[in-house]
Amino acid sequence: MNELCADIGYKSINHYGEQLCGDHVDIVKQDDGSCVVVLADGLGSGVKASILSTLTSKIISTMIAENLPIEDCVSTIAATLPVDSKRGVAYSTFTIIHLKKNGSAELIQFDNPHVILIRNGDSTEYPKTELNIDGKKIYRSDIVLKENDVFIAMSDGCPHAGIGTAYNFGWRREDIAQYMEGLVSVGYTAKTLSTMLINECYTLYGEKPGDDATSCVIKIRKREPMNILFGPPANRDDCDRMMSLFFSKEGKHIICGGTTSSIAAKWLKKPLKTNLSFERSDIPPTAEIEGIDLVTEGVITLNRVIEYAKDHIAENKLYEEWEYYNNGAALISRMLFEEATDINFYVGKAINPAHQHMDLPINYSIKMKIVQELTECLKKMGKSIKVSYF
Amino acid sequence: MKVTICIGSSCHIKGARSVVEQLQELVSQNHLDDKVELCGSFCMGKCQQGVCITVDNEFYSVSPENVKDFFNEHIAACTAEVI
Numbered sequence: 248m249n250e251l252c253a254d255i256g257y258k259s260i261n262h263y264g265e266q267l268c269g270d271h272v273d274i275v276k277q278d279d280g281s282c283v284v285v286l287a288d289g290l291g292s293g294v295k296a297s298i299l300s301t302l303t304s305k306i307i308s309t310m311i312a313e314n315l316p317i318e319d320c321v322s323t324i325a326a327t328l329p330v331d332s333k334r335g336v337a338y339s340t341f342t343i344i345h346l347k348k349n350g351s352a353e354l355i356q357f358d359n360p361h362v363i364l365i366r367n368g369d370s371t372e373y374p375k376t377e378l379n380i381d382g383k384k385i386y387r388s389d390i391v392l393k394e395n396d397v398f399i400a401m402s403d404g405c406p407h408a409g410i411g412t413a414y415n416f417g418w419r420r421e422d423i424a425q426y427m428e429g430l431v432s433v434g435y436t437a438k439t440l441s442t443m444l445i446n447e448c449y450t451l452y453g454e455k456p457g458d459d460a461t462s463c464v465i466k467i468r469k470r471e472p473m474n475i476l477f478g479p480p481a482n483r484d485d486c487d488r489m490m491s492l493f494f495s496k497e498g499k500h501i502i503c504g505g506t507t508s509s510i511a512a513k514w515l516k517k518p519l520k521t522n523l524s525f526e527r528s529d530i531p532p533t534a535e536i537e538g539i540d541l542v543t544e545g546v547i548t549l550n551r552v553i554e555y556a557k558d559h560i561a562e563n564k565l566y567e568e569w570e571y572y573n574n575g576a577a578l579i580s581r582m583l584f585e586e587a588t589d590i591n592f593y594v595g596k597a598i599n600p601a602h603q604h605m606d607l608p609i610n611y612s613i614k615m616k617i618v619q620e621l622t623e624c625l626k627k628m629g630k631s632i633k634v635s636y637f
Numbered sequence: 638m639k640v641t642i643c644i645g646s647s648c649h650i651k652g653a654r655s656v657v658e659q660l661q662e663l664v665s666q667n668h669l670d671d672k673v674e675l676c677g678s679f680c681m682g683k684c685q686q687g688v689c690i691t692v693d694n695e696f697y698s699v700s701p702e703n704v705k706d707f708f709n710e711h712i713a714a715c716t717a718e719v720i
Contacts, residue, residue: 505645505679521644521677523657531649532677544679546646599684 251394252470252588253282253346255629256438257463258445258563260404262292263455269296270402270461273304275312276629282346283312286463288359288402290331290338296459299328303339311345317355317387321380342400344465352398354388360406363399363424364390365431370424396467397431397440399423404460405444409451418451436585437464438628439570442563472498473587475579477545478595478614479506480637489637490514493593499586501579502536504545507595512536530574541582543575549617551576552583556624559584583625590625592634594618638673638716641691645680648687652701656688659701663708672716 257272269292275283285308289299303324310320330336340358347353354362356375364371375386390396401423410417423444430443441464448460474496480489490511494500502508512519515538522532530551531544555576558565569580583590598611622632640660644653657675664673681689686698692711699707 506682508679519679521679523642523644523661523675523677525654525657529654531644531646531653534677534679544644544646544649547649 250470251350251392251467252280253629254437254466254468254588255282255284255463256436256441257286257461258438258441259459259461260445260449260456262404262459263452263457265293265459267294267297268461269293269300269459270404271297271300271304272461272463273301273308275308277312279348281312281348283308284344284346284400284463284465285311285341286359286400286402286461287339287341288404288459288461290334290336292459295331299339302328303341307341307343311343317343317378317385318380321357321383321385325381340403342463344398344400344463346392346465350392352390352392354386354390354398356386356388357383360401360403360420361386363401363420363427365397365399365424365428366393367395368428368432370421370428392467394467394469397427397437398465398467399427399440399444400463400465401444402459402461404456404458405448405462407458408448408456408460410457412453413451418448434585435570436559436628437466438559438563439566440464440466442566468588470588471586472496472589472591473501473582474498474591474593475501475503475583476507476511476593476595477503477549477618479504479510479597481596481598482637485637486510486514489593489595492635496591498589498591499540499582500538501541501543501582502539503543503549503579506597506599507545508534508536508542511539511542515539526572526574528572528574528576530576533575533578541575541578543579546614546617548575548579549621552579553617553620553624555580556584556621556628560624560627583630584628587630589631590633592618592622592632593637594634595637638712639693640673640675640712641678642675643679643681643687643689644677645684647680647684648689651687653688655701656690656699656704659704660708660712663705664712667713669712669716673712 259268261268269289273285285304287300287303289296307320342359343355345353375388378385408418441462444462517537521534534542555569569577690697690699
């Protein structure tokens with residue numbers, strides 16, 4: 248997984264009328280770059296199902312991450328799960344995707360719809376070995392990862408969407424695969440891909456899901472560095488040092504802030520051209536400096552990016568806004584959420600004297616809070632973040 | 638004539654957007670498109686006096702409420718003189 252990395256995102260909807268989801272996704276990332284993702288679907292729905300799937304995914308992800316054999320995981324689950332009083336069984340299905348540091352993925356699947364693998368834009372079948380553990384049929388596969396591979400794990404709530412209404416037999420796995428093939432090539436994040444799949448299920452269910460439905464998407468991709476400059480340095484003499492460090496870094500460059508971009512333009516000896524088009528939004532216009540990928544205003548723009556970032560890691564209701572608009576905040580969001588995997592922040596701690604005297608919602612502590620909140624959100628998206636202060 | 642409007646953070650909060658849109662409207666209503674060039678700029682360093690505008694390097698402080706008066710006094714009047 249050295250030069251490759253994984254973008255992982257998932258989304259669930261609950262059985263109509265339930266407050267809890269009976270599906271659960273657990274992700275364990277390890278320091279060596281390996282990662283275990285477990286999607287579990289508990290029997291029934293509501294509280295009972297939620298407990299079953301949470302226990303199952305948690306136990307399996309922890310045990311697999313510790314390199315314990317799958318047989319032990321299965322027997323541990325069987326011994327641990329509470330037995331359903333009505334049905335007399337303890338049961339939760341699961342899908343395990345173990346991304347190993349040697350660049351392969353181990354898939355272990357029990358009773359969930361089989362994972363869809365989209366490779367080179369087409370859904371691809373992969374060999375599976377059938378194991379029998381305590382009378383349970385479990386399928387195991389080993390897949391050597393390639394760049395742009397996309398794994399889609401689901402609970403059975405997805406293929407069951409639309410049974411008897413939109414489709415006679417629900418949304419078949421082949422059809423889901425075909426639907427996703429078209430979306431994968433666009434470059435959406437794993438989170439957005441899973442959101443789109445689940446939104447489609449929700450529509451097929453007539454907005455009243457007859458089951459919990461969850462999809463978890465894993466995108467295998469190349470590392471992509473990105474650099475972002477925000478704020479002038481506290482000490483004017485540090486300008487040169489800050490600029491030369493920022494511009495020497497590999498990857499794209501984003502500059503946020505009016506004064507900051509003037510300093511950068513001066514350093515590069517290039518003109519700073521400001522646009523006057525406001526696009527239907529209340530975000531200040533962007534600007535251009537030759538050689539810089541994106542130049543925007545600072546505080547207001549980044550505050551909106553944080554709003555998008557918080558939504559993206561949670562409900563993901565606003566993605567259409569940043570996905571298709573062209574204002575500064577939307578452009579930054581696309582670059583940071585979709586393109587980047589490793590983001591370097593260069594933050595200047597200068598205090599703008601003009602800002603301090605006014606009743607404006609801009610001041611030093613707000614700038615620092617922006618950096619803190621944004622980097623936290625980005626870390627939750629699985630990005631690796633470095634922040635340098637000047 | 639070059640009119641530069643600050644669209645930096647604090648001018649934005651003080652209504653730079655509305656100022657820009659009103660000026661664009663006024664310029665085209667008065668058929669001054671080929672005489673007046675509107676452009677944007679990031680911070681002019683006078684945030685307290687925002688919304689900051691310069692007309693051929695002369696500094697003015699404008700608000701969305703008085704932009705029409707500003708236009709008549711400093712843009713329309715001056716372009717008339719040039720003719």
